[in-house]
Amino acid sequence: MPDNTAAKTAQPGAAARVLSGTHFMLGDHACAEGALAAGVDFFAGYPITPSTEIAEHLARRLPDVGGRFVQMEDELGSMAAIIGASAAGARSLTATSGPGFSLMMESIGLAAMMEIPCVVANVQRASPSTGLPTMVGQSDILQARWGSHGDYGVIAYCPESPQECFDLTVRAFNAADQYRVPVFILMDEVVGHMAERVVIPDATDVPFVPRKGPESAPDGDPFYCYAADEDLVPRIAHAGDGYKVHMTGLTHDERGYPALDAETHDQLINRLVDKIRMNAADIEMHDEIDLDDAETVVISLGCTARSARHAVNEARADGISCGFLRLITVWPFPEKRIRELVAKGNVKRFVVPEINLGQLRREVERLTQLPVLRLNHAGGAMPEPEKILELIRI
């Protein structure tokens, strides 16, 4: 029997961190609950549609479970604050939408360079600039990868449902800690503002991947917070732990000290990119429908994937050879799988519907000479299944 009473039975002062049970929940709220289940300690943010429900939910819930909520003066401060809290050991989150995401880019680069884990939920709306604040967009895909200056690696998850808003937020915290990177949950307005069934597992079944801490005591062997292990990820110590770490956005050596030479820079930046690239097989996630024999492969993500799946199933019911690749991580991009599909020879073309003017298509085109049919909408509405089906039928 589904249990929806977890929230109501929690006693004041003993609020449940993990709302185990079955709920009918907004995607934005599911993201917030995912963060709570993952153990978020600190949230800093600035209200912005359509992500505000995440902040509002955590403003109510986080203090009751021992965490801290701060409404900052802007997104520049929000991003810096969650990095600072994480440097002190917190699992930290901010939530925003396109205009705020743009402001956060400065400190996202700092998080990448200092290798301080943090999670940013971006509920995408129609952009650029102020755009359509209350309406859907998927046009921050490339910004998530390349938005801050310079080269660095990131991870970005794209939930298609409130359930995935929960699941992938948990995963985002674990990935951030495991790889010491900023991780994005690239939601969209449709998914964020949609209520659907969300099953939250028992607290003991919520996966938890801790940060790798120092192997020696503070007064033992010297600890280098940028000496990478074989997985290219260094161990981390936090403010107050006694290791007297130094972290800087400048190019630095293994001690974290500024080392302003070309060789150190080249090594460091390559490692920041390679630690995601080399571990991509463990990080990357996608869903497939009938790709083995498909002549037409539809590639999509987020809310658009819901329409795409419908179209693919309709097409197959009509006898059309059609498969579906749904990206759960857009970064790292499933390059290996797409190259495999291309190499197998049965695929004749790809179809890429998306709520932007071709950001995902560009990535697909990079990997294949095959035709890539597009269905683009600049934002404000999600593509209808029939439009995608028309393209599949061409």
Added chain:
Amino acid sequence: MSVTEQTVHPTADVHPIDHLLRADRLPHILCPGCGIGIVIHSYAQAIAESGMPENDHVCVSGIGCSGRAAGYVNVDSYHTTHGRALPFALGIAVHKPDLNVTVISGDGDLTAIGGNHLIHAARRNANLNVICINNFNYGMTGGQVGPTTPIGARGSTAPRGTTERPFNLPYLAKATGAVFVARWTILHVREFQQAILRSMQKKGFCFIEVLAPCPTSFGRANKIGDGLHEMEIYRERCRIEHGASNFEDLDIDLIDDKKSITVGNFVDIEREAFLS
């Protein structure tokens, strides 16, 4: 090895606060006559005198010459991006309220690009100690004028002298809600150290402006000469007035040698600190 033991048994080659500096990072990048070294020393001295465990002290800085301070002190230290030292430090202080978090940064970093964070950190009374090193210009990048440059003073981006009115930082800090506000110069080392110590002991937003020479950039552009000359200006023109009766009188005109510069501990009040 405690500070006391070192004090009782001094040796010729160990300074009592050597261990609070990252000796492996020396020599530093600062110019001869620069005031930032004295600020770093004063901060280390205050840590030693604070009686709090050294591991409870955290230093955060932004960008610029002053921003390098975090790199020389041997506590957990974070050298962040331009303007964002305060929100970064707020994140640390809110997550670990028992830590004593000090932000050391420059006037440009804290009051121009970081100005919005400054007024809001003061307004919400974030539990932070802020040491704002005011050298009246952007030193590291070659002496551009900024929000503290006195009217008429020259910089590489105001070759005919700036016409903009500068911030009166103690007035700003008081008006926006700081519970401790002081201004000293690096000539007033003892008073400055005691002000830092006071800020470490207080909960809430403490703001100390410390005037420091930048002979290479500001001094040269404004015919002040070397660092020693600016120290002489401090000695001749500074007037101590604790509790400042009129904050509007705290404007600084470094160029007009007839005008005095008011220093002192101006505000020391109690107000509930933010999430601490």
Added chain:
Amino acid sequence: MRTEVRFSGVGGQGIVLAGRLLGKAAALFDGKHAVCTQSYGPEARGGASRADVVISDAPVDYPFVRDTDVLVVFFQEAYAKFQPSLKPGSMLILESDLVQHVDGEENYFGLPATRIAGELGSQLATNVVMLGYLIGKTNIVSRESAEESIRATVKESAVDLDLQALAAGIQRAKDDEA
């Protein structure tokens, strides 16, 4: 089998809550799949308000209402806005004191839900009276599931009133059948 229900009215009438209650009843207590979406923005208070619920035996891919099976209208402007999108055979349920409909409307039902709720103790329960009527007419979810949904959603102090409102709506639908 996909059923699309649209609640529409003016901000403050509890349109979104009606949609959530229905979606939750279907998704959590009736073993079906359901998605609820709603209009969003400045219309949250005082402007046109809309909540769409799609209920299906299979997972719901496209989450929005396109072929309205049931249109529940609480306010005249909403009627003007959404009535033209009705397909033949759609059911139309109106708050009959607040909405004037065109003559000859097919499959039309009206009830003075605001008055009924007022007689029960509070006009705030108007939305649940309408929901009850919808359920009584269509059996889109079971009465028990709707009651569970109310208990799991609304403030404790409002549960009794809303359960009464639900019952009153369902009863009214039964009476209309007779």
